[in-house]
Amino acid sequence: MNEEIEWWDYDNAAEMAAAVAGDIGFIIESAIDARGAAVIALAGGKTPIPIYEALAAAKLEWKRVTIVPGDERIVPLSDPLCNVSMLAKFFLPKGARVMPIVPNAAADYKAAGRSADALMQDLHWPLDLCLLGVGRDGHAASIFPGPDFDDAISGPKTQRALGVMPDPLPADAPVPRVSLSLRAITAARALLIAVRGDEKRAVIESAIDQGRASPYPIGRVLADTELPVDIHWAP
Numbered sequence: 001m002n003e004e005i006e007w008w009d010y011d012n013a014a015e016m017a018a019a020v021a022g023d024i025g026f027i028i029e030s031a032i033d034a035r036g037a038a039v040i041a042l043a044g045g046k047t048p049i050p051i052y053e054a055l056a057a058a059k060l061e062w063k064r065v066t067i068v069p070g071d072e073r074i075v076p077l078s079d080p081l082c083n084v085s086m087l088a089k090f091f092l093p094k095g096a097r098v099m100p101i102v103p104n105a106a107a108d109y110k111a112a113g114r115s116a117d118a119l120m121q122d123l124h125w126p127l128d129l130c131l132l133g134v135g136r137d138g139h140a141a142s143i144f145p146g147p148d149f150d151d152a153i154s155g156p157k158t159q160r161a162l163g164v165m166p167d168p169l170p171a172d173a174p175v176p177r178v179s180l181s182l183r184a185i186t187a188a189r190a191l192l193i194a195v196r197g198d199e200k201r202a203v204i205e206s207a208i209d210q211g212r213a214s215p216y217p218i219g220r221v222l223a224d225t226e227l228p229v230d231i232h233w234a235p
């Protein structure tokens, strides 16, 4: 069980964005100082958009930064639901390498997951950072209840990514996904969570209380992460 979970509360989304962008910038600089490069996984969804705006404005050696989405919806790159296209809009113009993880002609979600895993196997590992959002249903990255839940939580040790069919499908993006596995997330050198709203806060608080027995994916992630985790929250 993780004993070091720290909440950081802000008055509004802009304050949270500035603080989280500052933390991510520091993590990127430290990785570049240590190794000459940084590899980070960033969350999809809407909450982190102001964070990415602030981060993209930071003076960093972007050419040394590789960014992958921590999860992806299996949709074409042109689809508004596509996480990597959202990330590319912010960070490609800065010179970062922004890697799509879903093949354009994904045959089925499990094959897409295997292909994402193969791509991740070529990255320097562990990730320097994993930034996660959390759904109101307690999902994190694209670890959802459904037929792939056990595989995402406790699949093969070396598996970094997999295909996931959420059940039920989330209403705001009702499509199959690929996701980092729980092991890949918890192995990251730094784990940050950014969420907004009382509802998500309540879900995360119960998930923390439930620990390893939590039915919420975010509860399992937090219970299995040994490093301190910062949870950034704004109304």
Ligand SMILES: O=C(O)[C@H](O)[C@@H](O)[C@H](O)[C@H](O)COP(=O)(O)O
Pocket (backbone or CB within 6 Å): 043, 044, 045, 046, 047, 048, 071, 072, 073, 083, 132, 133, 134, 135, 139, 140, 141, 142, 173
């Ligand atoms: O692609 C995704 O669906 C995400 O990466 C997902 O895990 C997201 O972080 C949550 O669904 C919260 O999304 P919002 O920030 O839009 O509420």
